[in-house]
Amino acid sequence: MRAIITVIGKDRVGIIAGVSSILAESNVNILDITQTILQDVFTMIMLVDISKCNIHFHDLSDKLEKKGVELGLKIQIQHEDIFNSMHRI
Amino acid sequence: MLGPFEVFETLKMIQKENLDIRTITMGISLRDCSHPDIDVSCKKIYDKITKYAEKLVVTGEDIEREYGIPIINKRISVTPISLIAESCESGDYTKFAKAMDKAAKAVGVNFIGGYSSLVHKGYTNGDRKLISSIPEALSETQLVCSSVNVASTKSGINMDAVAEMGQVIKKCADLTADSGALACAKLVVFANAVEDNPFMAGAFHGVGEPECVINVGVSGPGVVKSALEKVKGEDFGVVAETIKKTAFKITRMGQLVAQEASRRLNVPFGIVDLSLAPTPAIGDSVAHILEEMGLEKCGAHGTTAALALLNDAVKKGGVMASSYVGGLSGAFIPVSEDAGMIDAAISGALSLEKLEAMTCVCSVGLDMIVIPGDTTAETISAIIADEAAIGVVNQKTTAVRIIPAPGKKIGDKVEFGGLLGSGPVMKVNPFSSSEFIKRGGRIPAPLHSLKN
Numbered sequence: 001m002r003a004i005i006t007v008i009g010k011d012r013v014g015i016i017a018g019v020s021s022i023l024a025e026s027n028v029n030i031l032d033i034t035q036t037i038l039q040d041v042f043t044m045i046m047l048v049d050i051s052k053c054n055i056h057f058h059d060l061s062d063k064l065e066k067k068g069v070e071l072g073l074k075i076q077i078q079h080e081d082i083f084n085s086m087h088r089i
Numbered sequence: 090m091l092g093p094f095e096v097f098e099t100l101k102m103i104q105k106e107n108l109d110i111r112t113i114t115m116g117i118s119l120r121d122c123s124h125p126d127i128d129v130s131c132k133k134i135y136d137k138i139t140k141y142a143e144k145l146v147v148t149g150e151d152i153e154r155e156y157g158i159p160i161i162n163k164r165i166s167v168t169p170i171s172l173i174a175e176s177c178e179s180g181d182y183t184k185f186a187k188a189m190d191k192a193a194k195a196v197g198v199n200f201i202g203g204y205s206s207l208v209h210k211g212y213t214n215g216d217r218k219l220i221s222s223i224p225e226a227l228s229e230t231q232l233v234c235s236s237v238n239v240a241s242t243k244s245g246i247n248m249d250a251v252a253e254m255g256q257v258i259k260k261c262a263d264l265t266a267d268s269g270a271l272a273c274a275k276l277v278v279f280a281n282a283v284e285d286n287p288f289m290a291g292a293f294h295g296v297g298e299p300e301c302v303i304n305v306g307v308s309g310p311g312v313v314k315s316a317l318e319k320v321k322g323e324d325f326g327v328v329a330e331t332i333k334k335t336a337f338k339i340t341r342m343g344q345l346v347a348q349e350a351s352r353r354l355n356v357p358f359g360i361v362d363l364s365l366a367p368t369p370a371i372g373d374s375v376a377h378i379l380e381e382m383g384l385e386k387c388g389a390h391g392t393t394a395a396l397a398l399l400n401d402a403v404k405k406g407g408v409m410a411s412s413y414v415g416g417l418s419g420a421f422i423p424v425s426e427d428a429g430m431i432d433a434a435i436s437g438a439l440s441l442e443k444l445e446a447m448t449c450v451c452s453v454g455l456d457m458i459v460i461p462g463d464t465t466a467e468t469i470s471a472i473i474a475d476e477a478a479i480g481v482v483n484q485k486t487t488a489v490r491i492i493p494a495p496g497k498k499i500g501d502k503v504e505f506g507g508l509l510g511s512g513p514v515m516k517v518n519p520f521s522s523s524e525f526i527k528r529g530g531r532i533p534a535p536l537h538s539l540k541n
């Protein structure tokens with residue numbers, strides 16, 4: 001199962017490190033990363049594989065959200081299907 | 090991989106434009122809950138609802154969390170209670186409403202619909218008892234919603250039922266005068282009611298429905314408005330196309346949630362209802378979509394045409410996005426639940442008569458309209474008759490959910506709170522319809538041939 005992590009906010013040192021360390025601890029594999037500046041805002045999208053994740057999805061989501069607060073960013077994880085259903089036929 | 094534009098478009102719809110799943114509604118058949126003893130029947134109803142819907146709320150919350158899409162309401166609809174209750178030898182029908190209320194509270198849903206009766210051609214004894222118990226049932230419970238179907242295209246309009254519903258609505262208002270006649274907000278009078286509507290207050294689980302089913306209603310007026318902001322000044326072909334594309338995206342999400350809820354609950358997926366349902370929140374208004382098309386205020390001349398385009402384009406876009414479409418499927422125009430409608434009514438742009446015209450081209454009807462407390466039962470019945478006539482002749486669902494707020498006059502405002510919002514008291518035609526309503530009987534079904 002795959003999920004999409006989105007990070008939105010002000011660019012700073014340690015964003016990828018912060019997110020990827022949580023993912024590594026949780027046994028979540030990163031499949032792809034794109035980062036860009038969209039309308040002056042730093043945005044990062046990560047495609048991850050959560051099928052071997054060793055914690056509950058809700059806990060992973062909480063951890064990422066907390067890390068976001070710590071870094072002054074908004075970090076969210078969502079199942080990939082929500083985007084696929086809307087944009088792919 | 091999905092591009093950043095696509096990912097952020099979805100996020101923007103959810104976070105800034107109030108895109109949400111309005112409701113996951115579980116329809117439950119209660120046809121096996123009849124019993125001569127009313128207390129046994131009520132117990133069977135309670136047990137069945139709490140068993141079937143035990144995991145509905147938690148499943149909804151899980152989906153919400155995992156997909157990052159808000160699911161505002163989790164609800165239940167049941168078989169029209171008059172069908173179940175009439176096997177009882179005696180007793181007070183409000184016990185059924187209380188059993189439904191208790192079950193709804195136990196499973197944590199925010200409304201349960203189906204305290205209903207279908208009397209478009211005539212009453213059975215059970216229908217008679219149920220309808221007369223509606224005011225008490227709705228004033229003594231919190232979560233129960235009621236609906237009565239008084240007309241259909243195939244059978245015409247039951248004017249006896251229309252006359253009685255005027256009185257029932259007045260009594261509902263009197264019994265809940267302290268809370269702005271809240272019971273009236275939980276009562277819908279239908280023509281051509283549908284069996285798979287997931288939206289309250291008119292949801293019930295029709296007799297042609299399976300044992301248990303999941304129906305989903307999507308929302309998203311804010312997303313449509315925002316899409317139209319990008320095509321300012323373009324012609325109506327572009328407007329229709331933009332709405333269709335947006336409706337497609339919104340509905341795809343509804344389809345995903347419906348399928349996922351159905352899979353997790355192991356209950357068949359029924360339909361996605363394509364209605365654009367507003368809320369009182371800013372940026373979640375159907376009226377503002379119509380204004381975005383170029384009307385100074387909703388209710389101005391041109392509003393009916395704008396609404397017809399919107400309603401049609403939403404269906405055209407949505408129907409391609411879902412495997413099964415049903416329910417009411419169209420734009421809703423409840424006054425108290427839509428910030429733009431409230432403004433339009435206060436400013437005098439939107440009248441009851443204009444709303445009636447608008448109901449000819451959209452779902453569903455005169456919805457959440459507050460009228461002066463001294464409006465007579467006969468006038469309310471006549472409003473219902475007009476609305477039923479529109480539904481019957483045009484082969485569509487129409488409904489009336491109207492609130493004669495005791496002690497309130499034109500210009501006052503009634504607060505209901507939450508999704509029900511707040512409604513300005515609107516002007517009603519002061520001339521009498523009482524001799525018309527007194528006639529009773531049935532208005533015959535309309536002719537649907539000889540169309541030239």
